[in-house]
Amino acid sequence: MTAANETSPHSAAAEPASETAPGTAEGITSHDLPLPAGLAKAMAENWDPAPAMPHPASRGGTPSTGAATFARNRAAVSAAFGGQLVVIPAGVLKVRSNDTDYAFRAWSAFTWLTGETVEGAVLVLAPSGTGPDSGHTAALYVREYEGPGTPGYFTNRVHGALWVGNVPSVADTGAVLGVATRPLSELGRDLEAHRGRPVLAPRGVDPAVDALLPSAEAGRLEQVLDELRLIKDDWEVSQLQAACDATARGFADVAAELPTVLAGGGRRGERWLEGTFWRRARYEGNEVGYSSIVGAGQHATTLHWWRDDGDLADGQLLLADMGVEVDSLFTADVTRTLPVNGTWTDTQRQLYGAVLESQEAAIAEVKAGADFLAAHRAAMWVLADHLHSWGVLPVTADVSCATDVEAPGAGLHRRYTLHGVSHMLGIDVHDCAAARDETYRNGRLGAGYVLTVEPGLYFQPNDLSVPPEWRGIGIRIEDDVLVTDGAPVNLSGGLPRQPDEITAWMREVQSRPVRP
Structure with missing residues (x-):
């Protein structure tokens, strides 16, 4: 046709x-x-x-x-x-x-x-x-x-x-x-x-x-x-902000449904939560900006877990990577990792804290004139340092590898971090993909750029190099950050990231009905 x-x-x-x-x-x-x-x-x-x-x-x-x-x-x-x-x-x-x-x-x-x-x-x-x-x-x-x-x-x-x-x-x-x-x-x-x-x-x-x-x-x-398209003007930033705000409401809907899913036995809970967010996306915008990733338990260690057909169980972490595409087609791209039952275990909190620290270090590098990979390097340094202090990496973070873009840990940390920290965001979730390397990956950030900052730690369920209690845990924290001539602006910062703030927010949204 x-x-x-x-x-x-x-x-x-x-x-x-x-x-x-x-x-x-x-x-x-x-x-x-x-x-x-x-x-x-x-x-x-x-x-x-x-x-x-x-x-x-x-x-x-x-x-x-x-x-x-x-x-x-x-x-x-x-x-x-x-x-x-x-x-x-x-x-x-x-x-x-x-x-x-x-x-x-x-x-x-x-x-x-x-x-x-x-x-x-x-x-x-x-x-x-x-x-x-x-x-x-x-x-x-x-x-x-x-x-x-x-x-x-x-x-x-x-x-x-x-x-x-x-x-x-x-x-x-x-x-x-x-x-x-x-x-x-x-x-x-x-x-x-x-x-x-x-x-x-x-x-x-x-x-x-x-x-x-x-x-x-x-x-x-x-x-x-x-x-x-790399540089967004004020109107385009307003569309991205609207997408992030709608996405935050979608995450609240998902968190509010967790007790209901658990009370029902958790069967195919990932699908229920995926559909919950999709309803918000259709109500507030055009669609989801990409296939939602809703991974509970070990599914969180699969970077693009798009099947979203797993069960939920008490004590798991839920990794949700989701974004609303508003009617102008600008999209958010946000990830939060939540304790399904609203309470962190000591191990979950320890690992989550490392990822959060790495993300904060990365966001601080998102500024006009910085090179695109500065945020990635900052996050990887923090994660490699933690991995070494925990006895997982055999070398310190400052040991470099000639063939690797990052110095930390001779690149060995990548077994557990897996992916880059940032990509451009706008009317596409992976925006500006046809731009040349010299203006994107190897380029300098300019005021008006918007990019994700999304470090993670992933311990596969069959990875014998980490303690048994870590296996099957995946944690990612992702926000959408605007580059300015001053401090970076976290467009999705309305969603909590601190562990205690997350659990307090979960209790609050679960205390009221989900509404349009």
Whole structure:
């Protein structure tokens, strides 16, 4: 299925039951009722226009609060690619199975440039001249759904307004987002005016755009986009703060459910808690920003424990790595490790304290001008020092390894720490991934960068190098930190991290019902 094809596995209502609908995946047959000519004629008559749909980025019809940011972002891309046609698609629906699709999520750079999140939309930056300083004219192409009086109103399950509801008008979209907006049906004709001009477009995001622009190349486009996205302005920081605040409420919901899960025997408690957080994410935003990691007991030692199908038991630790993606698609990424029954054992508290100390040392290094890896080195030094003092590491933290990025413990600490401490955060959970090493991993932090700080200790259940009582314990603490010209700002600092504060917070949230 392509963005230009209005038929799909979902538009099969107009087809005879024994035939395959146009656009349906090969081998899939429609079993819907045929559409008699009389019904088709009747369905085309006696309708008022489809109910109006306000744009989700507006509040009472007012322009989006991010419109100035989107315009700034487009201007930055225009300055980088003067004289070149730039085409950025939102992407298309992806099949989940048979004739059902995944919920749509727009290509991140597209939303960063427009504030739009709908399937099939396309941004075109058309050069105003041929020189590198000529600037661009922006046009956003959005789909108009099939409305009353058209056959697709009743037959098109993907873009028929009777099936899925109407969409904002082209004019309303432009007014809300602050950009000239045109019907998607005009995209092909408008691009004809630029035939023969060099064009930049990401490949594989929208097959229809690929077909319209067969000579397009991505070139440096994705790299430049991601490097521009490293610095967040005030509006983008406000979106990340909103995501962190919603995430904190989701964590409170999860903590409040722990006694209920334990009282019920703990069966598949990870799934119950995953669903609890997902409800908060859907209520307060668009979705979760990534698959939630909810690991109880030894599951916490698996870094990406996405099965979330384990039981909960009294005395375990729960490692929950979760984030709400708000409607603008900016996401939080937060981890807390909680004692399931609300009480730390001496061993749990000892190990947790080391991770917390390492995180605090790392956050202190998050400042403008510092190199990206400074926080990682600070955290690893603290953890390696603890591991040596506990008799786990045979060497002190200051013993270096020529092939290792960290000096602590000749790199041997990595058996228990496993991963890096930070990654960029923004409209993607692992933001700006196409940026060059010299601007990201080997670069310097600038005011407006937002990154995670997430050290951990993981003692595998089969690791004979640590005491038996440590085996199967995983601890991670993660926060989202804004770089400024002064002290770092912990955007997710509203969630407690100190052991006693955590248990007091758990008692407090468990004393009141979970509410929207």
